[in-house]
Amino acid sequence: MSENKLYLGREYDLKKGKITNQPVLYDARHLTTHGVILGMTGSGKTGLGIIWLEEALLQGIPVLILDPKGDIANLMLTFPNLHTEDFLPWVDVEGARRRGVSVEEYAAEEANKWREELAEWGITDERIRQLRQAAQFTTFTPGSKTGQPVDVLHFFDAPDLDWDEEEERLRERIGGIASALLGLVGVEADPLQSKEHILLSRIFEHVWRAGEQLDLPALIRLLQKPPFKQVGAFELETFFPEKERFTLARSLNNLIAAPGFENWQEGTPLDVETLLYSDDGRPRASIFYLAHLDDAQRTFFITMFLEAARDWLRAQSGSTDLRALIYFDEVFGYFPPYPKNPPTKAPLMALIKQGRAAGLGIVLSTQNPADLDYKGLTNAGTWAVGSLRAERDKERVLEGLEGAIAEAGETMNRRSVERALGALKPRIFLLHDIHEGAPLFFHTRWAMSYLCGPLTRKQVRKLAERRESGEAEGQRSEEAEEQGGEELEGLSATPPTLPPEVPQVFLPPTVTFEWALQEYEEQSGRPVLAQERRLVYTPHLLALGAARMLDRKRGVDAIENVARLAQVGAGTGSVDWDAGQVVVDQKELLPKPMGEGVYAPVDAMLARPRDLKRLAKDFADYVYYNTSATVLYNPALDLYGKVGENRRDFRVRCEEEARHQRDAELKKARARVEKEMERVQKKLRREQRELDQDQDELEARKREELLSLGESALNLLTRRRSSSIISRAGRKRRMSRQAQADVEESEATIEELEEQLEDLKAQWEEQAAEIADLWAEKLEEIEEFKVKPRRADVTVEFCGLAWAPAWQVTLENGRRVDLPARGM
Numbered sequence: 001m002s003e004n005k006l007y008l009g010r011e012y013d014l015k016k017g018k019i020t021n022q023p024v025l026y027d028a029r030h031l032t033t034h035g036v037i038l039g040m041t042g043s044g045k046t047g048l049g050i051i052w053l054e055e056a057l058l059q060g061i062p063v064l065i066l067d068p069k070g071d072i073a074n075l076m077l078t079f080p081n082l083h084t085e086d087f088l089p090w091v092d093v094e095g096a097r098r099r100g101v102s103v104e105e106y107a108a109e110e111a112n113k114w115r116e117e118l119a120e121w122g123i124t125d126e127r128i129r130q131l132r133q134a135a136q137f138t139t140f141t142p143g144s145k146t147g148q149p150v151d152v153l154h155f156f157d158a159p160d161l162d163w164d165e166e167e168e169r170l171r172e173r174i175g176g177i178a179s180a181l182l183g184l185v186g187v188e189a190d191p192l193q194s195k196e197h198i199l200l201s202r203i204f205e206h207v208w209r210a211g212e213q214l215d216l217p218a219l220i221r222l223l224q225k226p227p228f229k230q231v232g233a234f235e236l237e238t239f240f241p242e243k244e245r246f247t248l249a250r251s252l253n254n255l256i257a258a259p260g261f262e263n264w265q266e267g268t269p270l271d272v273e274t275l276l277y278s279d280d281g282r283p284r285a286s287i288f289y290l291a292h293l294d295d296a297q298r299t300f301f302i303t304m305f306l307e308a309a310r311d312w313l314r315a316q317s318g319s320t321d322l323r324a325l326i327y328f329d330e331v332f333g334y335f336p337p338y339p340k341n342p343p344t345k346a347p348l349m350a351l352i353k354q355g356r357a358a359g360l361g362i363v364l365s366t367q368n369p370a371d372l373d374y375k376g377l378t379n380a381g382t383w384a385v386g387s388l389r390a391e392r393d394k395e396r397v398l399e400g401l402e403g404a405i406a407e408a409g410e411t412m413n414r415r416s417v418e419r420a421l422g423a424l425k426p427r428i429f430l431l432h433d434i435h436e437g438a439p440l441f442f443h444t445r446w447a448m449s450y451l452c453g454p455l456t457r458k459q460v461r462k463l464a465e466r467r468e469s470g471e472a473e474g475q476r477s478e479e480a481e482e483q484g485g486e487e488l489e490g491l492s493a494t495p496p497t498l499p500p501e502v503p504q505v506f507l508p509p510t511v512t513f514e515w516a517l518q519e520y521e522e523q524s525g526r527p528v529l530a531q532e533r534r535l536v537y538t539p540h541l542l543a544l545g546a547a548r549m550l551d552r553k554r555g556v557d558a559i560e561n562v563a564r565l566a567q568v569g570a571g572t573g574s575v576d577w578d579a580g581q582v583v584v585d586q587k588e589l590l591p592k593p594m595g596e597g598v599y600a601p602v603d604a605m606l607a608r609p610r611d612l613k614r615l616a617k618d619f620a621d622y623v624y625y626n627t628s629a630t631v632l633y634n635p636a637l638d639l640y641g642k643v644g645e646n647r648r649d650f651r652v653r654c655e656e657e658a659r660h661q662r663d664a665e666l667k668k669a670r671a672r673v674e675k676e677m678e679r680v681q682k683k684l685r686r687e688q689r690e691l692d693q694d695q696d697e698l699e700a701r702k703r704e705e706l707l708s709l710g711e712s713a714l715n716l717l718t719r720r721r722s723s724s725i726i727s728r729a730g731r732k733r734r735m736s737r738q739a740q741a742d743v744e745e746s747e748a749t750i751e752e753l754e755e756q757l758e759d760l761k762a763q764w765e766e767q768a769a770e771i772a773d774l775w776a777e778k779l780e781e782i783e784e785f786k787v788k789p790r791r792a793d794v795t796v797e798f799c800g801l802a803w804a805p806a807w808q809v810t811l812e813n814g815r816r817v818d819l820p821a822r823g824m
Contacts, residue, residue, distance in 0.1 A: 004027060004028045004029060004059060005025040005026065005027060005028070006025065006026040006027075006028055006052065006055035006056065006059070007023060007024075007025060007055055007445060008024045008025075008026050008048070008051060008052070008055070008431075008442065008444060008445065009023075009024050009051075009121075009427075009442045009443050009444040009445040010022060010023055010024060010442060010443055010445070011023075011024055011440055011441065011442050011443075012428050012441040012442050012443045013441075014420060014441050019443045024431065024440075024442040026055075026382075026431075026433070027433075027435065028055075028056060028059050028061060028322050029320065029321055029322055030381060030382055030433055030434075030435045030436075031056075031322050031325060031361030031363065031382065032320070032321075032322055032355070032356045032359055032360070032361050033356055033361075033379075033380070033381025033382065033434065033435075034352055034355065034356070034361055034362045034363065034364075034379060034380045034381060034382070035052075035361070035362075035363045035364075035380055035381065035382035035383070035384065036363070036364050036365070036366075036369075036372075036377060036380045036382070036383055036384070037049055037052075037363065037364070037365040037366075037384045037386075037429075038365075038366060038367075038369045038383070038384070038385045038386065038388065038393075038397055039367060039384075039385065039386025039387055039388065039429070040367050040386070040387055040388055040389055040390075040393075041367055042387075042426055043367075043386030043387045043388075043424070043426060043427075043429075044386055044426045044427035044428075044429075044444060045365055045367070045384075045386055046071045046072070046074075046329070046365075046451070047427065047444055047447050047451055048384055048386075048427075048429060048444050049072060049327060049329060049363070049365050050072060050074060050075055050447050050449050050451070051444055051445060051447050052327070052363065053065065053072070053075055053285065053325075053327060054075070054131055054447065054448055054449065056322075056325050057131060057134050057135040057283060057285055058127075058130060058131055058134050060134065060283055061283060061322055061323075061324065061325055062135070062275075062276040062277060062283035062284050062285075062286075062324050062325070063283075063284075063285050063286070063324070063325045063326075063327055064272070064275060064276070064286050064288070064305075064309070064324065064325070064326045064327070065285065065286065065287045065288060065326075065327045065329070066288050066290065066302060066305065066326070066327070066328045066329065067287055067288060067289050067290060067291070067329050068290045068291065068298060068329060068330050069291055069329065069330055069454050070289055070290075070291035070454035070455045070456070070460075071329060071330075071453070071454050072287060072327065072329050073139055073287055073289050073454075073455040073460065073463075074447075074449050074450060074451050074452060074453075074455070075137065075285060075287060075449050076137050076139060076287070076449075076463050077090055077449050077450040077452065078128050078131055078132055078448055078449050078450070079111075079114075079128070079450065080125045080126075080128040080129040080132060081125065082111055082114055082115050082118075082125060082128075083111060084104070084107050084108045084111045085107075086111065087107040087108075087110045087111045087114075087450060088103065088104065088107040089459075089462065090450060090452045090459070091103060091106050091107045091110055091452065092106075092452065092453065094576070094579070098579070110450070114446075114450065117446040118446050118448065120446070121445040121446045123445070123446065123448060127448065128448050131448055134282070134283070135282055135283045135284060135285045136278040136280075136282050136283075136284045136285070137284075137285045137287070138284060138285070138286055138287065139287045139289050139460055139463055139464065140267075140268065140286060140287065140288045140289065141289050141292065141457075141460060142263075142264065142288065142290065142293070142297075142301045143260065143263050143264050143292075143293060143297055143301070144260070144263055144292055144457070145263055145266075145267075146289075146292065146457045146460050146461045146464065147289055147460045147461070147463065147464045148267055148268060148464060149263050149266045149267030149268070150264075150267050150268055150269075150270055150288070150301075151264075151265050151266060151267050151268060151269045151270060152264050152265070152270050152300075152301060152304050153215065153216060153264055153265040154265070154269040154270055154271070155177065155270050155304055155307070155308060156177065156214050156215060156216070156219075157213055157214070158207065158208040158211060158212065158213060158214065159173070159208075159311075163208075163209055169311070169314050170205075170208065171201075171205070172307075172310070172350075173307055173310075173311055174201050174204040174205055174208070175191050175197075175201060175346075176303060176304070176306070176307035176310070176343070176346075176347055177200075177204065177304070177307065178191075178197050178200040178201045178204065179191065179197065179303060179343030179346075180299070180300045180303035180304050180307070180343050181200065181252070181300070182194070182196055182197060182200070182343075183296060183299050183300055183303065183342070183343050184255065184296050184297065184299075184300040185248070185251040185252060185254075185255065185296075186251075186296060187248075187251075189343075190341075195239060195240050196240075196248055198231065199223070199226065199231065199239075199240050199245070200219075200223075202226070202228065202231060203219065203222050203223065203226060203227070204219075206227050206228060207222070207227075215265075216252065216255070216256055217256065219252065220249045220252050220253050220256075223245050223248060223249040223252070224242070224245060224246060224249050226245075270304060270305065270308045271308065271312075272308050272309050272311070272312035272324075273312060276324055288301070288305065289455070289460055290302070291454060291455075291457075292457050299334070299342060299343065299344060302334060302344050303343040303344050303347065306344060306347035306348050306351060307347050309326060309347075309351055309360075310347050310350055310351055310354075313351065313354060313355060313358055313360055316358035316359070316360070317358070318357050318358060318359075319357075319358060319359035320359070321359050322359055322361050323358065323359030323360060324359070324360055324361070325360075325361045325362075325363065326351070326360065326361070326362050326363070327363045327365070328348075328362070328363070328364050328365065329365045330365065330366060330367075331364045331365065331366045331372065332366045332367070332368045332371055332372075333371070334348065335348050335349075335364065335372055335373050335376055336371055336372070336373060337371065337372065337373050337374055338373070345373065348362075348376070349373065349375070349376060352376055352379050353379065364376070364380075368393065369388070369393045369396045369397050369400075370390070370392040370393045370395070370396040372396070374396075374399075374400070377396070377400040378400055378403055378404065380400075380404070381404070381433065381434040381435065382431075382432070382433050382434070383397075383400070383401060383404065383430070383431070383432040383439075384429045384430070384431050385397055385401070385421060385429060385430040385432075386424055386426075386427075386428070386429050386430075387421065387422070387423070387424040387425070387426070387428075388421045388422065389422060394418055394421055394422065397421065398414055398417065398418055398421075401417070401432060401439075402414065404432060404434055405432060405438075405439065410437055410438050410439075412439070417430065417439075420441070424441075427443055427444045428441060428442070428443050428444075429441070429442060429444065491536065491598040491599060491600055492598065492599050492601075493598055493599075494599065495537070495593070495599050495803070496599065496601070496602050496607075498602065498607050498801070499607065499608075499609060501609035502606070502607060502608075502609055502612065502800060502801060503612070503798065503799075503800030503801065504800055504801035504802070504803070505542065505589040505590060505591065505798070505800070505801075505802050505803070506537070506589070506590040506591070506592060506593045506594065506802070506803045507542075507565075507584070507588070507589065507590075507802055507803065507804050507805060507822055508588060508590055508594045508805075508822070509535065509594065509595070509805040509821040509822055510821075510822045510823050511807075511819075511820055511821050511822055511823055513533055513807050513819075513821075516807050516819035516820055516821065517530060517807075517809070517819065519819070519820075520817065520819055528811055528812070529811065529812040530809045530810070530811060530812075531810050531811065531812055532809070532810040533807055533808065533809045533810070534597065534598055534807075534808050535595060535596065535597035535598070535805055535806075535807060535808075535821060536597060536598055536599075536600060536805070536806050536807075536808045536818070537593060537597050537598070537599045537600065537803035537804065537805055538567070538600045538803070538804050538805075538806060539567075539568075539599075539600060539601075539602045539603065539606055539801055539802075539803060540565050540566060540567055540568075540580075540801075540802045540803075540804045541564075541565070541566045541567070541568050541575060541606060541615065541799070541800075541801070541802070542563075542564070542565050542584070542798060542799070542800065542801070542802030543562075543563070543564045543566075543577075543615070543616070543619040543796065543798065543799045544561070544562070544563050544584065544586060544796070544797045544798040544799075545561075545562045545563075545619060545620065545623045545794065545795060545796045545797060546559055546560065546561050546562065546623075546794075546795050546797065547559070547560050547562065547623050547624070547627040547789040547793060547794045547795075548789055548793040548794075549627075549628060549629035549643075549787040549788065549789050549793075550787075550789075550790070550793065551787045554631065554633075554640045554785070554787065555640060555642070556629055556631055556640075556643060556787045558629040558643040558644075558787075560627050560629065562623050562627060563581070563582050563583065563584045564577055564579075564580045564581065564582065564619070565580045565582040565584065565802060565804060566579060566580035567580075568603045568605050568606055574618070575615060575618065575619075577618075577619060577622040577626075578626075586797065586798065589798075589802070593803065597805065599803070602801065606800075606801045607801075612799055612800055612801075615799055616796045616799035619796055619799055620794050620795075620796050623789075623794050623796075624788075624789060624791060624794045627788075627789060627794075628786040628787060628788050628789075629643050629786070629787045630643075630784050630785070630786050630787075631643055631645070631784075631785050631787065632645065632647060632650040632782055632783070632784060632785070633782070633783050633784065633785040634650075634654050634657075634778070634779075634781055634782055634783070635781060635783065636778035636781045637654055637657050637658060637661065637778060637781075639653065639654060639657050640785065641653075647782065650782065651779065651782070654779050654782070655779060658775045658776075658778055658779050659775075661775065662771060662772060662775040665771050665775075666768060666771055666772075669764075669767055669768070669771060670764065670768075673760060673763065673764040673767070676760055677757060677760050677761075680753055680756045680757050680760065681757065683753055684750060684753040684754065684757070687746055687749045687750045687753060688746075688750060690742075690746050691743065691746035691747060691750060694739060694742040694743040694745075694746050695743055697739045697742065698736070698739035698740055698742075698743050700739075701735045701736040701738075701739045702736055702739075704735070704736075705733055705735075705736045804822065805821040805822055806818050806819065806820060806821050806822075807819040807820070807821050
């Protein structure tokens with residue numbers, strides 16, 4: 001690829017719905033004006049972020065990555081050989097189970113997919129090797145030795161700076177430390193209003209001015225006995241009484257006393273200069289994995305990190321090139337709009353405003369653009385926007401985009417962009433770069449890193465061990481077996497002690513050991529000898545809920561019970577509610593175990609009441625969105641079925657209703673036809689009477705004409721000629737002809753009316769057949785109609801720890817197998 005150009009993907013033709021052959025090459029220097037990646041869950045923003053980082057590292061640009069959820073740690077998973085064994089330790093075991101394949105088969109599928117997709121995007125294994133060699137990759141875990149620990153408290157040391165020249169810089173650093181510390185103990189501190197913040201800042205300034213070092217124990221002592229007696233115009237005791245100072249000191253002391261606190265002051269110092277480049281001069285990819293921290297700890301570290309970056313930035317000279325890149329994934333909550341002001345906001349805003357001059361680029365990624373500070377958004381020169389569904393998110397993005405595009409001298413069709421943002425497919429983004437003019441749509445390339453989802457602490461530890469030992473990628477199955485054996489040793493004879501707020505129940509075993517062993521023998525096709533057996537209770541998350549679907553208009557009133565029994569993996573923080581369907585009667589849940597057994601360790605999430613409350617709310621949301629009562633519906637008949645009614649029974653009812661409505665329509669149609677036929681028959685009878693009269697008249701005229709002819713003949717024989725006689729004879733002839741014409745007219749009219757009657761009969765038969773066919777067709781118009789529950793009609797009856805039993809058997813060959821002790 002071209003120098004300083006980042007290969008992000010190819011342009012996408014939105015009208016044709018196709019990827020073009022035009023590559024999207026982004027100038028790395030443009031990141032000095034910062035960037036944002038916006039998109040809902042599933043839009044592909046994590047993949048785009050990793051692609052951006054891969055390309056920056058290939059250009060020799062060091063990156064500092066804040067990874068609150070563990071997604072960006074996937075950057076560590078690059079496999080130049082793309083072998084199955086490379087992917088094996090990282091594939092999702094549950095994903096393989098859902099596909100119905102073994103983990104090895106699933107790993108082979110993933111390896112093959114990565115080979116094919118990378119080839120499709122013109123990326124070779126050599127380029128992956130270049131990425132591996134271009135930078136030193138390290139996963140830092142502040143407050144933990146899972147990965148590389150970070151000495152955060154190193155930042156408390158007095159900097160070697162002159163107070164007279166650097167007073168403003170030092171006070172900003174002190175303010176950041178004070179905000180971070182107070183946030184860690186749960187104190188929301190305004191630097192101008194909070195007495196806690198003011199006192200801490202005064203102590204730091206006093207100690208640093210004296211050129212002394214300060215650690216947390218010393219700070220606690222100085223809080224109780226400050227080295228000054230007055231704060232502003234107030235005496236110290238008036239401003240902040242000793243009793244209240246002791247309360248704050250005790251909160252800080254609890255931090256020191258907490259197990260594992262020493263991890264915050266061990267490892268790599270929080271010094272940005274050393275985090276950017278390795279000892280051999282290569283740029284570093286420093287990934288700060290924060291998924292293991294709670295919210296307060298995470299905010300504390302991010303604040304300290306941003307202050308350290310801010311401190312580094314002040315010492316840099318001006319540059320138009322991209323010197324370093326900070327990537328902040330899932331920035332939601334750390335950079336909120338006014339009036340919210342967490343301690344992370346001020347240093348992040350300062351970095352955005354001041355970074356450009358020194359060549360520091362900031363990229364922020366979030367799925368909640370409406371919850372980002374508007375000033376921060378407008379300072380971004382590059383926008384990558386994926387699919388957005390929420391109207392408030394689209395509105396915020398459109399406002400910012402319009403302003404950014406207008407600054408670049410371009411215009412934007414707001415309506416078309418808004419429509420596009422709501423319908424973008426995954427991995428398709430709108431890219432706007434203020435340095436390049438009009439925005440364009442593009443499809444991201446395939447990531448070189450294996451995107452397996454958020455890494456767990458166990459996986460991060462595995463990465464750290466490999467880095468220390470220099471192992472090649474790919475974990476062997478022997479290691480997995482060893483880990484499995486170690487897990488067995490973690491069983492205890494009694495249930496672990498849990499907080500009283502944690503609800504826990506025991507599911508009774510319903511399958512005897514003998515029956516379970518017989519089932520196993522039938523499945524394996526051979527007899528087995530069990531040397532040892534024991535009943536193992538494994539902790540699961542059990543959620544029981546119910547949803548009432550009520551729709552009086554459609555006659556629906558149904559209740560559906562929902563039960564889920566799921567295992568919670570370490571560090572996942574979420575549950576796949578679609579898995580673990582189970583039939584559980586609340587009456588069979590026991591407060592104590594039935595019989596003796598051993599107990600597996602409980603995941604931390606199942607032991608924390610607040611997490612269980614969050615999961616209960618999440619389960620309620622799942623029930624609300626995924627539960628419905630389905631009834632059959634015939635729109636032509638406006639007829640609804642009953643809950644649970646099958647299609648055959650509903651069709652029988654439809655036939656009855658259709659027959660009733662068909663007969664009613666036939667009756668109306670027949671009445672109309674009969675009315676018309678009666679009208680024609682009435683005219684026919686009248687014409688027949690007229691015909692009879694005309695025929696009588698014709699007979700009379702013929703007799704008169706015959707008499708007149710006879711008289712004329714007699715006069716001829718007697719030689720008497722009279723003009724009157726001749727005239728009368730002619731008149732009689734004319735009258736006869738007229739009478740004949742009347743008869744013929746009546747006969748023609750009668751014939752026409754009789755034809756009309758026949759036509760009406762034929763029309764009726766045709767119309768009756770059409771009506772019958774129409775109603776027969778309407779019988780086939782059967783649809784499904786779903787009735788959703790209201791929020792108020794969803795209840796969670798139980799959400800807590802459930803101990804599920806299983807038979808753990810040691811066979812004669814020493815192999816251990818788990819057999820079901822309960823039918824699910």
